[in-house]
Amino acid sequence: MVDAGDRARDEFFSEAQEIVEGLGRDLLALDEAVRANRVDPDLINDIFRAVHTLKGLAGLFGATRMATLSHELEEVLDNLRLGRIDVSPVVLDMLFRSIELYGRILQVEKDGSELPIPEVDELLRELHRGFGQREQQPLAAEYDLDPGLLAVLTEYEEHRLRTNIQSGLILYRIRVHFQLATIDQALDELKATAKPFGEIITYLPTGTGADADSIELDILMASRSSVDELRRALAETGAEVEEIPRRPGGDVSGGLAAGAAGGGFDSGGLSSRPAMSASGPVSPHPRSSDPGALAAPPDSGAGGRKKRGELGSIRSVAQTVRVDINKLDRLMNTVGELALVRSSLGAIVERLRATPAEREMSLELHRLQRTFERHLAAIQQGILEVRMVPLGQVFDKLARVVRQISRDADKIVNLVITGAETEVDKLIVEELSDPLMHMMRNAIDHGIETRAEREAVGKPAVGTIALNAFQKGNHVVIEIEDDGRGIDATRLLDVALRRGLITQEEARTTSYREALTLIFLPGVSTKSDVSEISGRGVGMDVVKTNIGRLGGVIDVTSEVGIGTKMTVTLPITLAIISALIVRVADRLFAIPLANVQEAVGLDDHAVKRIDGREMITLRNQTLQLCYLTRLFGLDEEEELSSRIAGLLGGTRSLGGVRGGITGSRKLDRSSLGLSPGSKRKYIVVTAVGTKRLGLVVSALIGQQDVVIKTFGPSLASVRGFAGATELGDQRIALVIDAPALIFEVLSGGDRARPEPRGVHG
Amino acid sequence: MAADLAKKRPRGGMLKRNAHAQSGPRREFLAFLLAGETYAAPVKEVREIVKPPPLTPVPRAPEATMGIVSVRGQLVTVIDLRRRLRLTESQASRRTRILLVEAPWGELLGLYVDEVQQVYRLSDAEVEPAASALGGDVASYIAGIARPLQPSVEGGGSAHPPVIVLLDLQAILAS
Numbered sequence: 001m002v003d004a005g006d007r008a009r010d011e012f013f014s015e016a017q018e019i020v021e022g023l024g025r026d027l028l029a030l031d032e033a034v035r036a037n038r039v040d041p042d043l044i045n046d047i048f049r050a051v052h053t054l055k056g057l058a059g060l061f062g063a064t065r066m067a068t069l070s071h072e073l074e075e076v077l078d079n080l081r082l083g084r085i086d087v088s089p090v091v092l093d094m095l096f097r098s099i100e101l102y103g104r105i106l107q108v109e110k111d112g113s114e115l116p117i118p119e120v121d122e123l124l125r126e127l128h129r130g131f132g133q134r135e136q137q138p139l140a141a142e143y144d145l146d147p148g149l150l151a152v153l154t155e156y157e158e159h160r161l162r163t164n165i166q167s168g169l170i171l172y173r174i175r176v177h178f179q180l181a182t183i184d185q186a187l188d189e190l191k192a193t194a195k196p197f198g199e200i201i202t203y204l205p206t207g208t209g210a211d212a213d214s215i216e217l218d219i220l221m222a223s224r225s226s227v228d229e230l231r232r233a234l235a236e237t238g239a240e241v242e243e244i245p246r247r248p249g250g251d252v253s254g255g256l257a258a259g260a261a262g263g264g265f266d267s268g269g270l271s272s273r274p275a276m277s278a279s280g281p282v283s284p285h286p287r288s289s290d291p292g293a294l295a296a297p298p299d300s301g302a303g304g305r306k307k308r309g310e311l312g313s314i315r316s317v318a319q320t321v322r323v324d325i326n327k328l329d330r331l332m333n334t335v336g337e338l339a340l341v342r343s344s345l346g347a348i349v350e351r352l353r354a355t356p357a358e359r360e361m362s363l364e365l366h367r368l369q370r371t372f373e374r375h376l377a378a379i380q381q382g383i384l385e386v387r388m389v390p391l392g393q394v395f396d397k398l399a400r401v402v403r404q405i406s407r408d409a410d411k412i413v414n415l416v417i418t419g420a421e422t423e424v425d426k427l428i429v430e431e432l433s434d435p436l437m438h439m440m441r442n443a444i445d446h447g448i449e450t451r452a453e454r455e456a457v458g459k460p461a462v463g464t465i466a467l468n469a470f471q472k473g474n475h476v477v478i479e480i481e482d483d484g485r486g487i488d489a490t491r492l493l494d495v496a497l498r499r500g501l502i503t504q505e506e507a508r509t510t511s512y513r514e515a516l517t518l519i520f521l522p523g524v525s526t527k528s529d530v531s532e533i534s535g536r537g538v539g540m541d542v543v544k545t546n547i548g549r550l551g552g553v554i555d556v557t558s559e560v561g562i563g564t565k566m567t568v569t570l571p572i573t574l575a576i577i578s579a580l581i582v583r584v585a586d587r588l589f590a591i592p593l594a595n596v597q598e599a600v601g602l603d604d605h606a607v608k609r610i611d612g613r614e615m616i617t618l619r620n621q622t623l624q625l626c627y628l629t630r631l632f633g634l635d636e637e638e639e640l641s642s643r644i645a646g647l648l649g650g651t652r653s654l655g656g657v658r659g660g661i662t663g664s665r666k667l668d669r670s671s672l673g674l675s676p677g678s679k680r681k682y683i684v685v686t687a688v689g690t691k692r693l694g695l696v697v698s699a700l701i702g703q704q705d706v707v708i709k710t711f712g713p714s715l716a717s718v719r720g721f722a723g724a725t726e727l728g729d730q731r732i733a734l735v736i737d738a739p740a741l742i743f744e745v746l747s748g749g750d751r752a753r754p755e756p757r758g759v760h761g
Numbered sequence: 762m763a764a765d766l767a768k769k770r771p772r773g774g775m776l777k778r779n780a781h782a783q784s785g786p787r788r789e790f791l792a793f794l795l796a797g798e799t800y801a802a803p804v805k806e807v808r809e810i811v812k813p814p815p816l817t818p819v820p821r822a823p824e825a826t827m828g829i830v831s832v833r834g835q836l837v838t839v840i841d842l843r844r845r846l847r848l849t850e851s852q853a854s855r856r857t858r859i860l861l862v863e864a865p866w867g868e869l870l871g872l873y874v875d876e877v878q879q880v881y882r883l884s885d886a887e888v889e890p891a892a893s894a895l896g897g898d899v900a901s902y903i904a905g906i907a908r909p910l911q912p913s914v915e916g917g918g919s920a921h922p923p924v925i926v927l928l929d930l931q932a933i934l935a936s
Contacts, residue, residue, distance in 0.1 A: 587818070632820035711819075711829070712868040714838040718821050726831050732817040 012061045013110050014322045016054060020102045023050045025396050027095055031403060034087050041081065041160060041199070047095075048077040054102070065120055066105050072127035073098055083159035093407075096400065097123060157202045164199060164222030172198075172230060174219040175206065176239040183215065190219075190237050197233055198223030325426055328387055332707070335380050339705055342376060345369050387427075388572075391469045391478070392420035394433045398440050398467065405444045411451065412462045413444055419469035424476050424572050428550050432478075432570075435543040439480050439566050440465070442540070447484030447564050457561065459483065475594070476572055481565040487558040489515035496521065509611075516556050517747045520544040544743075553688045553739035569689050569739075579706045579725070581733060582684060582697040585634035588733040590706055590725055591695065595738035597685040599700055604681075616683070616694065623685065625694045626745045628736075631720075686738040693742045708735050719744065787882040790907065792925055793860070794876040796848035800926045801881060801907065802860070808869070809861040810877055813839075813853065827873055830859065837861065839871035845933055846899055851875060864934045872930075881925065883907050888927065902936075904929040 026047050033039045055070030057063075076094075079085045101120050108115050153161065165171070174194075178186050187203075194200055203219040219239075223230060231241045349369055352362035395417055406413040424432075448454075448463035455461055468479040489512050496502045496518045502510070519540045547554045552570035571577075571594060579590035580599065606616045607625065614625040629635070683694040706725035711718065722737040790801035791810075811832060816839060818828040825844040829836050839859060843850050856876040864870050888905045907925040 634820070709836045712836065712838050712870075713866055714840075714864070714868055714870060715819060715822055715826065715829070717823075718819060720821060721819070724817065724829055724836055731815050732829060732831055732836070734817065734819060 009061065010324070011322070012057060012063075013106060016057055016066070016102075016106055019050050019054055019057075020099060020106065021393070021396065023047060023054075023102070024099050024400055026050065027092075027099060028396070028399050028403070030087070031092055031096075034092065039087060044077065044081045044087075048074065048081055051077055063105070063109050065117070066102065066109070068124060069098065069101065069105070069120060069127075072124055076127060081159070082155055083163055094123070094126065096404065099400070153202060160199060161201050161220070161222070164201065169198060169222040169224055170227075171244040172221045172223060172227065173242045173244055174221055174230075174234065174239045175216065175242070176219065176237060177214055177216050179214050181213070186237075187217075190234070190239065193234060193237060194219075194221060197221075197225045197230055323386070325387070328383060331383055332380075335376065335383065335707075338376055339380075339707075342369070342373055345372070384425075387425050388423040389426050389429050390420060391422050391424060391429065391432075391476070394429050394436060395420045395467060395469075397433055398436055401437050401440055402444065402465065405441055406448075409444055409448075411444060411448050413448055414462050414464045415467060416464060417467045422469040422471055422476055424570065428570055428572075431546065431550055432568075435546045435568075436478070436480070438539055438543050440467075443480055443482040443484065443564070443566075447482040447486075449485050453485075471572070472569075476570050478568045478570070479565060480568075481563060483563040486560040486562055486564055487516060487519065487556070488560055489518075489558075492516070492518050513557070514747065516558055519556065520554070520747075548737070548740050548743070553691075553743060555689055555691075567689070577706060577708060579704060579735065580684060581701040581704055581727070582682070582695075583699040583701055584628040584632065584697050587632075587634065588701065588727065588731070589628070589697075590704075590733045590735045591684055591686065591738060592722070592735065593703065595686045595688060597687045597692070599682055599684045602681040602683045602696055618683075618685070618694070621692075623683075623692055623694045624746065625683065625696055626741065627696045629696075629698070631741075631745075686742060688739045688742050691742050691746055693738075693745055695736070695738075695741070706733075706735070787884050790881045790883055790925070790927060791860070792878040792881055792923075793858070793874040794878060795843050795846065795874060796851065797875075798848075798926065799878065799923050800842075800874075800928055802862075802928045802930050804880055806862055806930050807860050808863060811859050811861060811871075813857055813859050813873070830871060832861065832869075832871075835869065837869055837871045839873055840934070841873045842928075842933070843873070843875075845936075846902065862930055862934070865931055870934060881907065881909050883909060902929055902933045903927065 026043060030039070030043050030047065033043060051070050051073045055067055055074060058066035058070055073095075076085070076091065080087060080091065085091065097119075101117070101123060104117055105120065108117060176190065191200060199222050201220045201222060203217050206216045206218050221230075225233070227241055227243045234241060345365075346369060349362060349366050352358045352365060355362070399415055399417070402413055402415045443465050444463075448465070449457075449459075451461045454463065464483050466479065466481045468477075468481070470477055493502070493507050493510060493515050497504065497507045501518070501521055520543075521541060544554050547568055547570070550570055552568055555567045555569070556564065557567075558564040571592075578593040580593055580596050582589050582591060600618065603616075608615050614627070615622050616625060617623070682697050682700050684697055684700075685692060685694050687693075704727070706727075708723045708725055710723040711721070720737055720741050722735045722740075724732050724734050727733055789804040791804045791807050792799050792801040794800075814830040814832065816828045816830055819826060822828070825840050827839045827841045827844075829838055831837070837859075841850070842848075854875070858874055858877045859871040860874060860877075861869055861871055887910055888907045890905050904927040907927055909923065909925070
């Protein structure tokens with residue numbers, strides 16, 4: 001049983017994580033807005049609120065570091081939103097650093113470690129030093145705004161008013177009548193209509209023109225639009241729009257003056273709107289004509305706002321449940337076990353059917369089994385869907401990295417993201433973030449040229465990196481494409497040759513595309529050697545390994561001077577897959593059907609040997625073959641001993657196995673022809689992307705849905721297998737990692753490595 | 762019987778050592794056979810003893826890895842202790858067992874042994890620290906040599922005072 005405290009802590013971590021991720025997104029938006037010179041004050045407010053919530057959470061769970069950091073940040077953000085400091089690059093950088101540090105702190109706290117994080121202390125010191133607050137100008141030098149009005153503005157509203165005046169916007173007074181019954185909705189609608197035209201600074205009841213059922217408001221708004229445009233936009237709301245004249249000493253807008261003098265509401269009162277509608281047109285605050293009495297404490301408005309923000313955040317999470325991914329794994333395992341039960345049931349039904357006396361019973365059982373199968377498939381589908389999350393989670397992180405790296409490298413990069421909504425298994429998303437980040441870093445560091453270089457060759461100064469994701473059948477494809485200098489394959493070959501990774505002969509015969517894949521070899525990743533060429537090799541072998549672990553494959557295309565494109569192809573889910581069970585010598589293996597194009601009989605006479613590789617021509621295309629017996633060091637001449645016969649006898653018959661619960665692609669039944677006695681071999685054509693490889697197996701056994709279990713760390717270094725799966729009766733089949741094999745065999749990725757050790761036993 | 766023999770020895774020193782051994786703290790070791798010799802490992806490190814389920818060899822796996830088995834649905838990598846210790850390998854028999862132990866990194870591993878014998882409770886005095894006695898690279902896997910002076914807790918005992926090689930499982934698994 002999980003301790004309640006532990007669960008609360010877990011909850012805390014995931015909630016904090018979520019907030020920090022949201023913060024990251026908001027900051028990116030802010031960064032963009034600053035560059036476009038159009039900062040939406042609501043954005044700063046959102047960030048402020050998020051940090052405030054974090055502070056509260058951290059305090060609750062005694063995460064002191066996080067609470068302190070939040071506290072200092074809150075101070076800075078408060079100054080930002082009140083305009084005491086500007087959203088300068090320095091401040092932005094500091095905010096981005098804080099996000100990274102939040103992540104670090106969360107990690108450290110989660111591990112329960114007291115490890116000091118020096119960067120946090122450093123940041124705290126910087127934050128504490130402050131950012132040099134600006135002197136506040138006396139408000140409304142140009143507009144002769146009524147002092148009564150000024151007195152009721154909160155500090156925030158005052159700041160917004162000042163900012164808008166400084167930007168040369170026109171101030172408008174909008175007088176509008178609302179029915180009390182619908183005021184909340186109507187006001188929101190009005191705000192939404194007005195928003196594109198400018199900013200609503202405050203609204204106050206006029207205190208006149210109201211009756212028992214309605215209320216009149218004066219809205220102070222700043223806008224770039226002309227009075228006519230605004231009138232047209234707001235025509236439907238029945239609002240009267242008037243420009244507030246812009247001359248010192250000029251006539252003050254009568255309405256505002258009247259509102260301030262006659263019915264002063266401090267905005268704290270206004271923000272508690274329910275109270276207002278309940279009490280009707282009568283002000284909850286005493287009416288007074290003495291402006292001095294109207295001066296609300298400047299904090300009360302902000303206080304009301306904060307509370308509203310907190311309420312909002314509670315409501316927003318109410319519809320979702322956070323679930324530990326391990327719990328889903330356990331459920332998935334159970335579904336796997338049920339799938340085995342289903343298959344056994346199928347066998348019993350078949351047996352009963354053969355008994356004439358039990359015909360009726362067998363029919364009934366058959367119907368039941370079909371229902372069971374349907375529901376089981378639904379459960380499986382449901383769990384898979386629950387595990388799916390949008391790639392946007394990792395893309396947001398990438399966008400932050402791009403910003404950081406391009407800044408460090410002094411290159412301007414425009415990141416264009418498409419398909420962030422594409423969904424993949426949560427585990428895959430988690431594991432993707434490091435490899436993608438690496439590729440992104442390479443694209444900026446080595447792909448995109450400096451501004452001067454770009455201009456010299458007539459490219460736009462701003463480099464572009466496209467990050468695309470889309471679904472393609474059972475796979476998700478992620479592309480990172482830059483318009484940089486591309487990879488010089490000839491020089492890549494030189495390096496590989498110098499480092500002894502390939503022979504002279506190979507260097508001469510390697511095609512351009514094959515040469516590009518050299519960047520995935522470990523030896524070519526030494527930056528000092530290749531940085532000049534393009535340096536793409538930095539750690540690309542690690543990236544390839546990590547992608548491979550997820551059952552994915554990575555490919556590269558590049559053109560010198562035009563750009564480079566990395567394509568990652570991944571399975572959508574990890575847990576249950578449909579697999580083709582094959583026999584190789586005396587062993588059973590499973591090949592994921594997602595990687596299988598077709599299975600055909602092997603005609604020994606059709607095999608040609610070219611350059612030491614075996615090929616056949618299949619459907620007018622050359623297909624390279626890979627004899628699994630040889631690759632895995634198994635005895636090719638293994639006769640069907642009694643042991644194998646037993647093995648095969650125990651395997652569920654084709655009929656029972658087919659029609660797997662995920663209903664995957666159907667293989668030609670005859671091509672599966674199960675004839676254990678025949679010496680004829682079969683080719684299983686596997687494919688990933690455009691690459692194809694024919695795996696030669698001894699026999700095809702059948703199709704089955706299997707639950708892949710990954711190897712423990714002790715076997716992590718073994719290449720070519722995605723894990724293993726139980727076939728029932730404790731018998732295990734290794735699951736072939738087709739993408740890895742394809743890569744290994746086709747690109748000769750194992751050339752530089754020692755021969756794989758033969759098998760024993 | 763082994764202990765009886767020891768007691769009959771004339772030298773008092775031996776008896777004294779035995780008396781001391783009985784009063785000191787004792788540790789429990791599980792003894793098993795590998796290529797005809799008796800080896801032992803701390804009982805507390807052995808999570809479970811299972812009859813070997815069908816073993817699936819893994820091509821390209823490290824040399825001493827025999828393959829994987831499924832223990833109640835969990836995949837367990839099985840390591841051949843005989844191969845690790847450079848001993849001769851004999852055919853599996855009905856006495857063959859797999860010891861489930863936890864590796865330092867938390868993975869559950871299986872150790873293949875020819876036969877499980879019994880549990881010995883040994884005092885420090887009955888254990889001779891290894892290293893000095895043996896050379897070679899296998900030496901790092903050996904924690905000591907034990908010469909039990911009395912019958913084991915499970916009784917039985919054997920005709921000859923056994924010499925037991927105590928294995929350092931963590932060192933074996935980590936290599």
